[in-house]
Amino acid sequence: MLKVSKVRLQQGYRTMKWPDGPAPEMPPHFTGRPVISGDCCNGCGDCAKVCPTGAIAVADGKISLDTGLCIFCGKCEKACSKDAIKFGNDFRLASAKREDLVVQPGNDMTPNAYSEAIHKLFGRSLKLRQVSAGGCNACEADTNVLGTLAWDLGRFGIQFVASPRHADGILVTGPVSKNMELALKKTYEAVPAPKIVIAVGACAVSGGIYCGQKETHKGVPEIIPVDLFVPGCPPHPATILDGLLRLLRK
């Protein structure tokens, strides 16, 4: 017992202050929200050629980058001789609308994630069931980490529960493998209405690197309606938490 208390003292209080205090520091080489500059692009399309997921389109000398498909590998940034694409430090990527995930020159606004209806229903308490549908266990791990004392998801009234019957919605990871389609639908149906769906990670948002595979779907929207899209491969835990909080406007 003494030893347990001693260790407790040593471990200290480690829950982060954010969102009331400073946000967690992103590491060097972090690839957050991309910023596209319209002035220096010469329309060569080198960025689109190297993109492994086809997230970039260049039309009339204007780049648009779909952060929903993007796996943030940074190849486009390296390929661009004009420095037109820069991945920044901003981890606030989540959006309520799929189309708002497309970044274009001059558009460096954080996409809107707020829903008044969801705020009214679940603003004070949101219970989620998690379904991994072809996820690689990275999105799952960085969702799981929100439950640790460092992030302490419970302080926002958000909690992961062990049954869809206890849940207000589901948080889905993975592109939705065909082999998980039925289980995902059944889980969704088992959640009492009104309910919400959150797609976490490039795979869940759009299929990501698995977009176009015959063994998978192109993300959750192909199967059930989605209320919040959280890009990234995998999204940083701060990106997921920020998305949840902006959805509920906490």
Place this chain on the structure above:
Amino acid sequence: MSGPAVIRNGGKLPLSQIPVLTVSDFRRDILDSVSKGARISALFGSPTGENIRLIAVLAWRDTGSISVLSAPVQKSYPALTPDCPQAHLFEREIFEQWHVMPEGHPWLKPVRFPDSEKTSDMGVTNFFQIEGEEIHEVAVGPVHAGIIEPGHFRFQCHGETVHHLEISLGYQHRGVERSLVNGPNSKSLHFIETLAGDTTVGHATAFSRIVESLAGIRAPARAQVIRGIALELERMANHIGDLGALAGDIGYLPTMSYCGRIRGDLLNLTAMLCGNRFGRRLVVPGGVGYDIDSENADKIAARLKSAFRDAESAIGLLWETPSVLARFENTGALSRETAVKIGLVGVAARACGLQRDVRSDFPYGIFLLSHIPAATWESGDVFARAFVRWQELQRSYKFILEQLAALPDGAVRAGENPPIASGHLAVALVEGWRGEICHVAITNNEGRFLTCKVVDPSFHNWFGLALALRGQQISDFPLCNKSFNLSYCGHDL
């Protein structure tokens, strides 16, 4: 030609040098080798015109060599499994992928349900059943109670006692191996990185070494060291997470709470190498994507020391708490004999007293110069699997600090990657945090992948979990499951 072709870990050889045996010689050779101490690292089919060629990759730890042999087959061949249980899942996979029937296989069930276009057929198989008074069946999954991947578990119970557990997977199947064929291309490495996302560094290292071997290039010394650091950081993050989760499964909350956070600290150290907590973009064919400058190296070392201090005290509580030990000891035990028979790898094998570790048995890269002794324990139970993790944590910690302080000079990339050799086979083994990762690539005449075989350690070990549950209480399942902590997507591919 007599005898199999022999290569080292990370070596390649022309396809013409791989012996082509009759099926009966192929069979005899494998059984003979396994009886002499070899282990099946990979056994798979590769297309040759109209037929299928079976290829066996055998690992010999006493000589540190890898032997390769092959045999053409048509519609069927006599199964190895009845004489060599470690072949059982490989042969089921061969049947599923190539429709070549291993005659006499005792349980030829689906591995991944790859063609379940009609989703209602997914997971439907003839589960083994026990009949009798008061026998009942418990079915769990595919969706589980926590934030974990999907899989289906069927228990045959009498009261609380589990007499048999059958594990049916495939829910995570995304067609990774199929998509690697005709590569390497701009997507290949990303499939590999997400094949089992918690083992990004391990799989990316194996794949990069395959490409380097086939292209005839070598990652510079500095890159080899950075890869080693990243691999051990990955091991530390996952082991700390597992020890915390084991504590959680028995309701010992202090260690659970602390380790959950400390695991995050370790992931953040990997992020300091490349910007991503799972090591995406770090390991690439030809070297690593990012160098470590000395300021960053010092920062990583300082933060690692602080995280390890926290881990040491948090994990130390486990070994001093009688209620923890009472739950860990004698739970889910596997004998050494069983472990050998079914071909266990990694932590689970070392917890049965087996010296099996790619880093010391088939060393490559930095592990040729800096040895990490394999950590073992004899009891084969949950305690052993937990305690081996703790020993490995201490050794990885020491290794990382040593390497950070002695980074060799030079570049971190070998320059542009030349095209890969046509008509060759290459094998790379890496000791991922779960155990042996084996990648085998065969190239066609145009220098593209004809076959790219990926064996995650989970593929060897899922059956070990099923056996560990025999005679246990059903309430011990979460604890046993976490003590193996196997990958679903790494198995389902």
